Amino acid sequence: MSDLNKQKIVASVPQKGFFGHPKGLFTLFFTEFWERFSYYGMRAILVFYMYYEVSKGGLGLDENMALAIMSIYGSLVYMSGIIGGWLADRIFGTSKAIFYGGILIMFGHIVLAIPGSVTMFFVSMVLIVLGTGLLKPNVSSVVGEIYSEEDNRRDAGFSIFYMGINLGGFLAPLIVGEVGLKHNFHLGFAIAAVGMFLGLLVFIFTKKKNLGLAGTVVANPLSQTEKKKVYSIFGLATVLIAILIAVTIPLGILTFETFIALIGILGILIPTIYFFVMYRSPKTTAVERSRILAYIPLFIASVMFWAIQEQGSTILAHYADKRTDLEFAGFTISPAWFQSLNPLFIIILAPVFAWLWVKLGNRQPSVPKKFSLGLLFAGLSFLVILLPGYLTGSDSLVNPLWLVLSYFIVVLGELCLSPxxxxxxxxxxxxxxSAQTMSLWFLSNAAAQAINAQIVKFYTPETEMVYFGVIGGVAILLSILLFALSPKIQGFMKGVR
Structure with a gap:
């Protein structure tokens, strides 16, 4: 997208109207609020739905398999952002990508809401994966479009937007988790579908007035000849994939285990290829190439961070269900409620961090140093959760406050790194x-969860101290290395702070 187009977009957006920020932030805040409500509501009960017995309304899958599928599902959700970002950049723009993605997500939750088989479960996963790939990177990309590059409100705006994400993420496990675990899984999934429907309504009815041209300009459109070629390739690829699946499943070649291994490889390979293509592209300037080099260590740090944070919905969810004393202060705690802790702490602390960055202005830590702090807190959160096993052993139920403390510490890191x-x-x-680079950012989460799918099988109550200790220790070592290299990285960023 040219600088002239960027200026036109910013000029078309009302620059005041939502807590001192552009009015378009209202539309994007509440669209993403409802989308995240639907996603985190579904996710809060999904792992339990997979491994609970059929008699309890679940699918009755093996626990380790359920944890691995959960990680692979999360990886594919973010990996599909490549397709969503590319379609937005080259064919129909970010606004249409958001709309189409919301439709697919809603239908995915509707399929989950209908009692069915494991096959129907995987159909719903495909719909949600594709829909989130279209919506998630592009709604964040539009947030960037409504601010000029020199606007000091930019980081604060992303923090407010991030608070909207987490407000939806906080309410969803409390509501959907309560309904899904205590009453009926499918009714919980239906509530998630309604959440996405409300998000679509907000976007449709407020975008024209609040967003102006944001999301409507195709950054790097395909020519008609290129479109025909792309459509042919997509069609051929779809047919080949269908044939491969039809042949390899009956032969026993494509199993859960081989699929998990394949996604693990793709989680590392795809971002590597993406960096190479962007760096070598003739459309990338010398300054932009330098910034790509600066982005690589930030990407690696992000992978390490999300490898820890995303285990909140897998290992720590299992820990809450199996290792935690759920009777506390006279109340019975639902294991799904712990997944509200992360967004709750972000809701409380995001305004504080947003104010802090604005208050510090040019004195705030550089981007690489903020990332190193994020990694440090992530590592500490895993060192904290190994302590109850060390103090009381692996046989007794632990106080739920240990989980609360772990979630709190990782949130400190998340607010240093994610917004x-x-x-x-x-x-x-x-x-x-532009949109594809935002997809690349989400690929760090995809890579992290692809790695998690390989390592969750090493977790048992007996190995939990080694498991948490090794992963936490590696994160802390990487944070120290990143902090030491931050001045060099900052130089490659060519003026971006």
Whole structure:
């Protein structure tokens, strides 16, 4: 997207109207609020739905398999952002991508809401994966479009937007978790579908007035000849994939285990290829190439961070269900409620961090240093959760406050890394790859969860101290290394802070 187009977009958006920020932030805040409500509501009960017995309304899958599927599902959700970002950049723009994605997500939750088989479960997963790939990176990309690159409100705006994400994430496990675990899983999934429907309504009825041209400009459109070629390739690829699946499943070649291994490889390979293509593209300038090099260590740090944070819905969810004393202060706690802790702490602390970055202005830590702090807190959160096993052993139920403390510490890291990473991505992205670079940012989460799918099988109550200790220790070592290299990385960012 040219600088002239960027200026036209910013000029078309009312720059005041939502807590001192552009009015378009209202539309994006509440669209993402409802989308995240639907996603985190579904996710809060999904792992339990997979491994609970059929007599309890679940699918009756093996626990380790359910944890691995959960990680692979999360990886594919973010991996599909490549397709969503590319379609937005080259064919129909970010606004249409958001709309189409919301439709697919809603139908995916509707399929989950209908009692069915394991086959129906995987159909719903495909719909939600594709829909989130269209919506998730593009709604964040539009947030970047409504601010000029020199606007000091930019990081604060992303923090407010991030608070909207987490407000939906906080309410969803409390409501959907309560209904799904205590009453009926499918009714819980139906509530998630309604959430996505409300998000679509907000987007449709407020975008024209609040967003102006944001989301409507195709950054790097395909020519008619290129479109025909792309459509042919997509059609051929779909047919080949269908044939491969039809042949390899009956032969026993494509199993859960081989699929998990394949996604693990793709989780690392795809972002590597993406970096190479963007760096070598003739549409990428010399300054943009330097910024891509600066982005690589930030990407690696992000992978390590999300490898820990995303285990809140797998290992720590299992820990809450199996290892935690759920009777506390006279109340019975639902294991799904612990997944509200992360967004709750972000809701409380996001305004504090947003105010802090604005208050510090040019004195705030550089982006690489913020990332190193994020990694440090992530590592500490895993060191904390190994302590109850060390103190009381692996046989007794632990006080739920240990989980609360672990979630709190990782949130401190998340607020140093995630909204800052979103903002930095929009500033470091090559102009011809704006939405696709946002997809690349989400690929760090995909890579993290692809790795998690391989390592969750090593977790048992007996190995939990080694498991948490090794992963937490590696994160802390990486944070120290990133902090030491931060001045060098900052130099490659060519003026971006």
């Amino acid at each position: 800052v990473g979103l903002s930095a991505t929009t500033k470091l992205a090559p102009a011809a790859f």
